[in-house]
Amino acid sequence: MEDIGFNLSDMAKLFKGDMERDMVEFRKKFSQLSSEGRKIAKTGKCFYCNEPVKKYCNSHSIPASFLKNISQEGKLSTSFGVIDLVLLDDEVGVNKAGTFLFICRDCDSKIFKDYESKENYDGKIKQKMLAQIAMKNYLKSTSKRYFELGLFESLGSDQGIDVSNINGTKNIDVLENIRGFKRAKKVDLKCIQEEYHLIFNETLDYVVPMAFQHQVALAVDLENMVVNNLYSGDKNYKIQMLHISVFPMEEKSVVMMFIDKKDTRYSSFTKQFRALSLDEQLMYINYIIFCYSEEYYLSPLIGEDVLSDENLQKVAGIVGMSPDDVFLQPVERLTKHYSLKRANEIPNLLQEKHKLKSE
Structure with missing residues (x-):
């Protein structure tokens, strides 16, 4: 695979011995800072209904009923297992995956019902389902940014360093996620039609060994033309999101990809993508997931030969920066790290040959 810059997989290999030696101390310190970060991030109110809440619901970013279909003895493999980052858990229980x-518990039990019901995937995908997926994605992202703000504030206080610039950038992300959440909530409550455009929707007649539900900011399209300038310093530049879902069910899998109709920078990508064969479409979706996100969960039944694939590890570990990037223009950096032309160089877990075999 051509150079994609320094990544977490390289770092994991380079410092594996040091990390294993310091793992206990690191996890203890990280747990402490994370706990303090969560306290800072809590608002005391449900983000959906705005009512006071004493105990938040342990919400799943991917429905637990879908996660169970690829688990083994209640366990799932995480992205940290792919890049072999020993400091963080390579496995997680279904009950804690992506939570x-x-x-509040009342809202969690009501507002996602349409998209979490497997029966609704036997017919046409409704706008309410897409809106609820988008709403969950934005909630998850907002929650994550709140936690990161609290974590960095805690870290800055602990180490005596200024984290205002980092948190300033994350605050911009928070505002964008909140806007996306409010729009999705409105579409869901008012049953507004045609607000989300379904780029891809396919039911596969086998169970894929992967579960995913999140949003990504695609940097370049299939021809390496810029979709989102991820390195823009303009505070008014709006990042546009691509929502992807991979839902493994008992005997089939549903794979979807959609955008907000207002996000017109995806027009060229949409045309390029729809012109591809099904195998090619699945290949690119698989690559986008590993390249852009760490929110995927894999079945422990996947062969070690797949998880140890060097190209997959490099792609999964992409961080979008490397020391020599200072000499590159923003567009060159985007292409270097995020070009989709490498999609055929990693295992495609959405292919039938990787399916989970029924017992």
Whole structure:
């Protein structure tokens, strides 16, 4: 694979011995800072209904009923297992996979019903389902940014360093996520039609060994033309999101990709993508997930030969920066780290050959 810059996988290999030696101390310190960060991030109110809440619901970013279909003895493999980052857990239980504390139990039990019901995937995908997926994605992202703000504030206080610039950038992300959440909530409550455009929707007649539900900011399209300038310093520049879902069910899998109709910078990508064969479309979706996100969960039943694939590890570890990037123009940096032309160089877990076999 061509150079994609320094990544977490390289770092994990380079410092594996040091990390294993210091793992206990690191986890203890990280747990302490994380706990303090969560306290700072809590608002005391449900983010959906705005009512006071004493105990937040342990919400799943991906429905637990879908996660269970690829688990083994209640366990799932995480992105840290792919890049072999020994400091963080390479496995997690279904009950803790992708969870966040941001809304009350009553809201969690009601506002996602349409998209979490597997029966609704037997027919046409409704706008309410897409709106609820988008709403969950924005809630998860907002919760994560709140936690990161609290974590960095805690870290800055602990180490005596100024984190205002980092938190200033994250505050911009928070505002964008809140805007996306409010729009999705409105579409859901008012049953507004045609607000989200479904780029891809396919039901596969086999169970894929992956579960995913999140949003990504695509940097370049299939021809390496810029979609989102991730390195823009303009505070008024709006990042546009691409929502992707991979839902493994008992005997099939549903794979979807959609955008907000207002996000017109995806027009060229949409045309390029729809012109591809199904195999090619699945290949690119698979690559985008590993390249842009760490929010995927894999079945422990996947072969070690897949998880140890060097190209997959490099792509999963992309951080979008490397020391020599200072000599590159922003567009060159985007292409270097995020070009989709490498999609055929990693295992495609959405292919039938990687399916989970029924017992």
